[in-house]
Amino acid sequence: MTDWFWSVVQRSNALQDFRQSLRGLWNDSAAHEINQHYLDPHRQDNMLMQEMLSQLIDAVTDAEGKLDAAEQEGMRAERISQQVKEYLGYAEHDRFEADRDYGRFLTFNAEAQEELPIIADLIETAKQYCA
16 A cells, blocks of 8 residues: 555655656746646645645554554463363363262261261270270
């Protein structure tokens, strides 16, 4: 796009240079009329067009840079998302194992609680024989 813009600026400058070279040669009322109504406004429009095109090129260049940065951040987010999914899988597996182990604990604890009175009786019986 900048090659095209450079070409437009060069052609515009060539036109303005050509107009300058004709000023001394063509200086009658017709020249004044054409310059005033057509060529001078054209020069002003051309200067405005060049300024606006320059701003447009800057904006497009800036947008391209921001788009590249956004694409990089998108890829980074995707990588992080994959890691989070992997860690979530590990966490779910660990939770499953913890739930299973907690269930075993409850079962073993209940069985141990049931055996406590028997153990207490056996201890009392043993105390009687040892005394």
